[in-house]
Amino acid sequence: MKRCYISGKISGLRMKEVRSKFKAAEKAVKALDYEPVSPLNNGLPANAPWERRIAANILMLSGCDAIYLLPDWDESVGATIEKQIATYRGKKIIFADDPQFEDIMQAIYEACGITFAQLITKDRRIFPRRTNATPDDDMVAINRTPDLFSAICPPDEVHIDCTFTWDIPVATFLFEQWQKAGFNTKIGGVAFGERGENFVAGMYLKRGYVITSRGCPNNCWFCTVPKREGRQIRELPIVDGYNILDDNLLATSDSHFNAVIDMLKRQKERPIFSGGLEAKILTENRAKMILDLNPKEMFFAYDTPDDYEPLVEAGKLLQRLGYRKASQIARCYVLIGGKRDTFEQAEKRVLQAWDAGFFPMAMLFRDKQGDYDKDWRRFQRQWANPTIVAENLKRRKSIMI
Numbered sequence: 001m002k003r004c005y006i007s008g009k010i011s012g013l014r015m016k017e018v019r020s021k022f023k024a025a026e027k028a029v030k031a032l033d034y035e036p037v038s039p040l041n042n043g044l045p046a047n048a049p050w051e052r053r054i055a056a057n058i059l060m061l062s063g064c065d066a067i068y069l070l071p072d073w074d075e076s077v078g079a080t081i082e083k084q085i086a087t088y089r090g091k092k093i094i095f096a097d098d099p100q101f102e103d104i105m106q107a108i109y110e111a112c113g114i115t116f117a118q119l120i121t122k123d124r125r126i127f128p129r130r131t132n133a134t135p136d137d138d139m140v141a142i143n144r145t146p147d148l149f150s151a152i153c154p155p156d157e158v159h160i161d162c163t164f165t166w167d168i169p170v171a172t173f174l175f176e177q178w179q180k181a182g183f184n185t186k187i188g189g190v191a192f193g194e195r196g197e198n199f200v201a202g203m204y205l206k207r208g209y210v211i212t213s214r215g216c217p218n219n220c221w222f223c224t225v226p227k228r229e230g231r232q233i234r235e236l237p238i239v240d241g242y243n244i245l246d247d248n249l250l251a252t253s254d255s256h257f258n259a260v261i262d263m264l265k266r267q268k269e270r271p272i273f274s275g276g277l278e279a280k281i282l283t284e285n286r287a288k289m290i291l292d293l294n295p296k297e298m299f300f301a302y303d304t305p306d307d308y309e310p311l312v313e314a315g316k317l318l319q320r321l322g323y324r325k326a327s328q329i330a331r332c333y334v335l336i337g338g339k340r341d342t343f344e345q346a347e348k349r350v351l352q353a354w355d356a357g358f359f360p361m362a363m364l365f366r367d368k369q370g371d372y373d374k375d376w377r378r379f380q381r382q383w384a385n386p387t388i389v390a391e392n393l394k395r396r397k398s399i400m401i
């Protein structure tokens with residue numbers, strides 16, 4: 001068995017403390033598959049002159065293959081000499097307080113969910129703005145031009161990802177800056193009408209957010225999904241996550257939907273269905289499967305007058321299956337501020353959503369430039385934040401929430 005000499009501060013410390021730390025070090029050295037060699041066993045009394053002790057220790061070190069340096073080695077003249085000798089003699093140097101490479105890889109994996117190999121080859125991702133779904137790993141930056149980090153660790157590629165059309169000017173500016181700095185830069189994202197091809201977990205969305213299918217068979221006038229993703233549903237390989245962002249999950253096949261439910265059952269977090277569930281095609285069987293998961297939130301939508309009747313039916317169905325509206329789990333995006341919309345009509349739809357069994361959340365219509373009317377923005381604030389919405393509902397409907 002290979003032998004490893006233990007080196008650390010002794011002089012000036014109480015012997016009890018010294019014995020305890022060298023004993024712990026012996027255990028650590030054994031765990032590394034070495035036979036520990038301790039200077040406390042050099043055969044000399046503790047009060048022997050320092051020069052005699054260091055000479056005896058160096059002799060012990062000479063017969064070893066490695067040196068194990070305790071965290072305080074650099075506070076000790078003797079240990080510093082021992083380290084230098086070990087270095088000159090080509091012995092393996094092991095630092096007690098340095099994590100092993102495997103530990104570092106494991107820590108990276110546990111913190112980021114990606115392997116070390118993935119990390120070092122990972123591309124830098126830049127987003128014009130942060131949203132709830134923006135990934136938050138180290139390779140993500142918000143509205144950032146080339147920086148010191150990119151100079152020290154130059155990425156293979158820089159990806160500028162843009163979600164909203166009104167952020168395109170900022171995204172284009174960022175693209176130019178990174179390109180001018182000599183980086184291989186790409187620009188894309190749904191704002192540019194790109195189809196989202198196979199979903200890569202954690203790449204452009206925060207971990208936990210997943211897309212299991214893309215596309216929608218409907219063709220709502222205000223929605224870019226059918227134009228961008230097509231009206232044919234594309235079912236993607238299902239990766240683990242708990243916040244489902246599909247364009248129209250309920251339009252997927254039974255086998256796909258069932259596989260998504262099975263995946264969600266395995267997750268520690270309660271599922272969230274952030275991608276809208278289409279009330280018109282909610283069946284009893286699927287509603288039951290969703291409710292059995294005890295979801296944290298599920299979103300339906302009231303975008304046009306045609307959505308109203310299906311929403312009422314979906315509300316009745318959920319309540320028949322035991323859903324309690326006071327739990328506020330079933331929520332409803334209510335589109336407001338379209339061309340011919342009025343505040344009275346918008347408020348009526350918000351209250352209708354509540355009456356149908358859904359906690360409303362107003363979504364403000366924005367044109368391609370992202371412009372909106374300030375009064376509508378004010379109105380939306382009254383019907384988007386759950387606390388304010390609850391207060392408004394209490395006042396309008398004289399109800400307890």
Ligand code: SF4
Pocket residue numbers: 216217218219220223224225226247248276278303
């Ligand atoms: S149902 Fe939803 S995803 Fe499909 S087109 Fe209408 S708004 Fe878009």
